Amino acid sequence: MNTTENQQVLMDAALPLLAQKGFHKTKVSDIVKEAGVAQGTFYWHFKNKEAIVLHILKEGERYLLNVIYSGYRKQVGTLSDMTASSQDLMITLFTYAKSNKDYMQLLLKTGQDSDEKIRSQIASTLQAIEQAFASNIARAQELHMLPTTYSNQTLAAMLASLVFGTIERWLFHEGDAVTTLTAEEVAQQIVSFEFFGLRGFPSSHSH
Amino acid sequence: MNTTENQQVLMDAALPLLAQKGFHKTKVSDIVKEAGVAQGTFYWHFKNKEAIVLHILKEGERYLLNVIYSGYRKQVGTLSDMTASSQDLMITLFTYAKSNKDYMQLLLKTGQDSDEKIRSQIASTLQAIEQAFASNIARAQELHMLPTTYSNQTLAAMLASLVFGTIERWLFHEGDAVTTLTAEEVAQQIVSFEFFGLRGFPSSHSH
């Protein structure tokens, strides 16, 4: 077995454990047992327990940001374009989230208990996404497709809250209504809320 | 000092520590040092470390749910009534959140690392609020003030995401744009998003 292999084997073993049990409750001995290597091997590849988490988070960030950035390419001219573009992004994002549940759990459900560096890395990933949202909103505001009543930063904060919170509920709140929806369905409902709030798409409701 | 006093002293000492450091990194010895009592005293008042957290969370839940429930009393007849009512609630909620930062941090930033019972208690508090949102949306749907395209549960999930996520950013994400807003301002922006999405209040934007 060469270096790269075991490093990856360890990361693959660690991710589900970290996602489900959290940082402190995941023991290095659990990880190596799951990975099928000796305890010392862990420390050949990673400086300490914190390091493997950071490694996993940074790798995950690369993929995730790629998903986000590639989702925002389209030119938008009308409100309809915008919602369509947003919906594409959301479908991609939710699809990615579903097939990377463990990473998303690490990202969204790591609390104060973890080390500063880990919290900081997570915050930075989430910030990057929120910033992508903010840029997109800013562009739409420049094109006069969205009002400038509220700053794009504030709107992005709310949008990020909406998106991350919904992903969390969709993927992890067993028993909730949302958990039964497909990625396409959540995406559609998110976009409806994103642009029209609780009242939804104008066409879908007369008042 | 009598029982009740020290029990409260311990809880008062524990809350900020738990909020800032999380469950595992808060040692019982930290709590008693801060409270100024002996280690043994802790175990006279609480079965174990988990117990004090549950106690704090349950006490906090009583106050918080009271805030939520009392905010939803008004009868609403028009969209305008609804947004006004919602805005009242949000102001109350954000005001409460701001003056109970530690408790909110415990509620919103406790991750997978904590014990099952603690996560469960937190989930249940958040569920109760989400359920209040759901009931309110259902009432509005019955009165035909909101479309029924999407289930009230799903809408409530999204609303809860929006509200909790925004509180988190507002209170804890130092450096973010939102953190500079007053409770009233966040409330207003939340309600705008709640009912009209990114596009905001109809009057504020013509397209």
Place this chain on the structure above:
Amino acid sequence: MNTTENQQVLMDAALPLLAQKGFHKTKVSDIVKEAGVAQGTFYWHFKNKEAIVLHILKEGERYLLNVIYSGYRKQVGTLSDMTASSQDLMITLFTYAKSNKDYMQLLLKTGQDSDEKIRSQIASTLQAIEQAFASNIARAQELHMLPTTYSNQTLAAMLASLVFGTIERWLFHEGDAVTTLTAEEVAQQIVSFEFFGLRGFPSSHSH
């Protein structure tokens, strides 16, 4: 068992182990096993392994310096007074050393392997003794009982070398000729060397 008791029990158990095996090879588990207490008890009384050694060394220093200082009280007027006074001191010192073999071993045979703080504490104890020698020599020089050809500091360094080295050989070099001598005998020979070098007391040798 009260605090003081166990703290002392641990120190009493640790000293012989540390003296014979050295710092690294003495395991905390060895100490507590010998002391008959739990591993945690050790850490209640001492911050870490280094701490107990420092504690032992400081306690030992108190006694040892007391022996040295109380040995230097006499007024000396003649060379004969001086050698008699020195011999008294040496007898006391060697007697103390013999009945505190473990402490002396810690003091004289702790090498580079120990922590900086420990080496520093040991150096400081030995320095104190060497300084006492230096003061005494200085006084004798002022009284013109010893030449000032060489600085009292240098002479003290050589005297300290002679004394500590001889103690080491006397107590720990099994098989050596010196080990068979009594405290009085070593003291006498040391003093002879101290004042007359290899040639010994003038009366004992004509050339």
Place this chain on the structure above:
Amino acid sequence: MNTTENQQVLMDAALPLLAQKGFHKTKVSDIVKEAGVAQGTFYWHFKNKEAIVLHILKEGERYLLNVIYSGYRKQVGTLSDMTASSQDLMITLFTYAKSNKDYMQLLLKTGQDSDEKIRSQIASTLQAIEQAFASNIARAQELHMLPTTYSNQTLAAMLASLVFGTIERWLFHEGDAVTTLTAEEVAQQIVSFEFFGLRGFPSSHSH
């Protein structure tokens, strides 16, 4: 690179590390890093960590004993011859010590923490020197140049204490008065003490 080269490279890398940090605190990984070879290479050349130290010590012993033995060649007829001869030896010895500080540090400051075999090898080197002293003293006693009041073994022990202790202070006790002296100066003062004790050369002091 051939065997011999790397073996020497490893020893050259190890000596300063062992001297300064001691046996336990010098890691094999430190040595190979310093030597610029792989960890496995170390174990091709040396059975284990102990082995390299023994190798270094034995090599050092060869040189050192050579210095000592070659210093004792002169025929001595008078006291003046003896002190001159001794001074030659001391100058050689102190000069050697100064240019082999690391080896001397290993020899003089290795404590109980090291392995038995290492301590034993060191003891044997020091013994050899002490024995050389003893032989020399014995010869002088036979020639009636030194009294036989005390056994040559005991006198050698004291002389060895004086010499080794002074070397230690001269080379390693930074801040001490002795450290500022040249090899010639220490040698002179040592010889003065060796033959006349604290009172020094007869010519230098009248009383």
Place this chain on the structure above:
DNA sequence: GATGAATGAGCATTCATTCAT
């Protein structure tokens, strides 16, 4: 009710040594 000394299971990390290539 309160104290604080004592307990001991638990865990991260280190490092000498091995061995397949």
Place this chain on the structure above:
DNA sequence: TATGAATGAATGCTCATTCAT
């Protein structure tokens, strides 16, 4: 000869919990 990844026993230290006083 040389490499460096892999091994796993060893150990210092933490901290929730207990309990005699």
